[in-house]
């Protein structure tokens with residue numbers, strides 16, 4: 001499937017009810033971290049359930065370029081022979097992180113305290129995204145960064161030859177910034193302290209502890225204080241990557257809005273720092289239940305069952321919930337269009353610096369589909385039109401953004417007239433089996449055969 005090639009238009013149309021089981025791929029955030037921490041440990045890390053989306057494949061390639069041996073054994077099964085903390089080799093060429101903000105920012109952090117120089121680039125979307133949020137704290141360790149105006153890629157990082165540990169309060173709610181600082185702290189002697197006012201996804205902290213790093217997390221009036229002791233020897237791990245709640249969001253939300261649907265999405269990670277969408281949907285009156293709740297690999301997991309929900313009401317989403325559902329606002333805004341009354345989403349300005357400006361992309365596309373949407377710098381309100389109420393019949397621009405593409409395709413499954421996206425290619429970054437998986441549930445797409 002093309003990610004960076006010619007645009008691949010695709011159309012979704014209303015059809016039969018969706019039913020069956022949707023086995024979504026592994027968690028993207030955890031997959032990146034498993035490869036990077038595997039590369040920084042001494043010995044062989046075994047990974048099952050790795051997401052084989054382009055974002056993660058680009059991180060695997062980067063780890064190889066820095067000296068780790070990364071081997072693919074079969075679907076989702078990988079091993080990584082690590083080089084140890086501080087052991088990265090200087091890459092011989094530019095590191096291309098494609099579409100992935102997580103990949104480039106975490107890798108910059110991990111190499112910033114190694115005595116090597118690396119140049120990073122990405123696709124047209126990633127080259128627009130701000131990197132200063134990561135290079136500012138990396139400078140405190142002694143790393144230098146030179147990039148394009150506004151801290152944009154391509155960018156060269158000269159790693160600190162004699163890194164010092166830092167104490168850093170993260171100014172924006174961002175797990176990528178937090179993680180970059182922690183990964184840099186790994187090769188700085190002494191304690192690196194990261195303070196985050198709002199809790200963001202904590203996979204880096206959990207996985208660092210799993211690899212044997214000394215890491216403490218305390219809650220205080222300032223927020224979460226994370227203290228990491230530098231220069232540990234990380235012990236290789238066996239990691240079973242849970243299925244991605246951010247991918248599960250698409251079949252779940254499709255089932256809620258397509259008449260007569262009943263879909264099971266098994267084995268979804270419900271880490272509280274990721275599960276905000278599901279809480280929100282239940283508050284809106286969605287027929288969404290958690291079955292077989294359990295723990296797997298230290299993460300809470302459940303099977304999600306979603307049924308068509310004609311009585312959903314718009315709500316005000318609490319702004320403090322934003323970090324736990326930051327990637328899910330595009331698909332929530334689609335569900336909101338099929339609920340009764342307004343759904344108000346505040347505290348979401350981070351959406352403006354994702355793969356696209358997601359507030360603008362969703363507002364433009366939903367408006368073209370006949371919804372009434374209001375926006376401000378850090379908020380968006382979608383006025384619901386009730387079940388089956390969205391007219392549709394538009395072509396929506398996806399701006400190299402997988403979540404925008406999948407959101408409008410889901411909208412098209414329930415709208416009165418088909419919805420087309422101008423480019424479904426970017427879906428392969430995070431959810432390469434989206435179309436066949438949705439088609440097995442009964443979704444009708446035109447153009448899908450060009451994408452698999």
Ligand SMILES: O=C(O)C1=C[C@@H](OP(=O)(O)O)[C@@H](O)[C@H](O)C1
Nearest residue numbers: 029102173174175176177326327
């Ligand atoms: O750390 C991560 O794995 C991620 C953090 C979030 O980004 P920010 O840190 O920019 O909020 C999220 O949007 C992204 O999809 C994955």
Ligand SMILES: C=C(OP(=O)(O)O)C(=O)O
Nearest residue numbers: 099100101102103327354
């Ligand atoms: C924002 C996202 O990813 P990234 O920042 O890694 O590009 C996403 O997957 O929605």
